[in-house]
Amino acid sequence: EVQLLESTGGLVQPGGSLRLSCAASGFTFSSYAMSWVRQAPGKGLEWVSALSPGGSPSYHADSVKGRFTVSRDNSKNTLYLQMDSLRADDTAVYYCARARESHAWIYSMDVWGRGTTVTVSS
Amino acid sequence: QSALTQPASVSGSPGQSITISCSGTTSDVGGYNYVSWYQQHPGKAPKLIIYDVSHRPSGVSNRFSGSKSGNTASLTISGLQAEDEAYYFCSSFTITSNPGVFGTGTKVTVL
Numbered sequence: 001e002v003q004l005l006e007s008t009g010g011l012v013q014p015g016g017s018l019r020l021s022c023a024a025s026g027f028t029f030s031s032y033a034m035s036w037v038r039q040a041p042g043k044g045l046e047w048v049s050a051l052s053p054g055g056s057p058s059y060h061a062d063s064v065k066g067r068f069t070v071s072r073d074n075s076k077n078t079l080y081l082q083m084d085s086l087r088a089d090d091t092a093v094y095y096c097a098r099a100r101e102s103h104a105w106i107y108s109m110d111v112w113g114r115g116t117t118v119t120v121s122s
Numbered sequence: 123q124s125a126l127t128q129p130a131s132v133s134g135s136p137g138q139s140i141t142i143s144c145s146g147t148t149s150d151v152g153g154y155n156y157v158s159w160y161q162q163h164p165g166k167a168p169k170l171i172i173y174d175v176s177h178r179p180s181g182v183s184n185r186f187s188g189s190k191s192g193n194t195a196s197l198t199i200s201g202l203q204a205e206d207e208a209y210y211f212c213s214s215f216t217i218t219s220n221p222g223v224f225g226t227g228t229k230v231t232v233l
Contacts (some may be wrong), residue, residue, distance in 0.1 A: 045213075108213070
């Protein structure tokens with residue numbers, strides 16, 4: 001079964017750091033571009049980061065540029081999101097998602113994790 | 123990059139058809155055939171229901187269809203069913219930011 005499983009999020013103080021991971025199974029992880037998408041409470045979806053199959057190039061939304069870093073370890077079938085200098089408006093459910101087509105960029109995402117909640121508060 | 127514009131809510135009775143619009147610009151919706159639609163039930167992850175403007179993934183009901191005219195994409199749900207009550211988000215590739223942009227979201231209510 002094709003599956004994505006995010007690590008447990010948590011409560012972080014403003015200015016703090018957290019690393020999320022997303023374990024992939026059931027498909028050839030190294031062939032797919034991957035993304036992180038977040039959803040603040042009661043709000044819409046926001047594309048946070050994206051990463052090509054080989055690990056470069058990567059892209060980040062302006063709202064997280066310079067604070068978040070997306071990476072992957074294809075030998076471990078795992079996607080990561082390092083989040084530094086966290087702010088209250090980073091509070092959201094974070095989803096990892098897979099590009100629909102292998103060896104292509106992320107124009108749509110057909111497999112999603114269940115999401116993990118990150119709360120930034122003192 | 124501003125979000126694509128969708129109506130906040132759309133409603134219809136069972137069996138009816140409804141259409142959700144997604145308005146963008148020539149830099150995104152109007153310039154590329156990379157519009158997708160996602161269905162999201164409360165507390166659940168989004169589900170891809172349309173990609174590349176009008177294509178349905180395997181397993182998605184043919185009651186869902188997509189189209190595009192100019193800078194506006196549309197999702198039509200025909201034969202509305204109770205299970206279609208959910209939020210719907212469009213997304214598009216955009217030349218102005220990577221990897222793309224989502225719409226503001228539409229709540230569909232089945233009366």
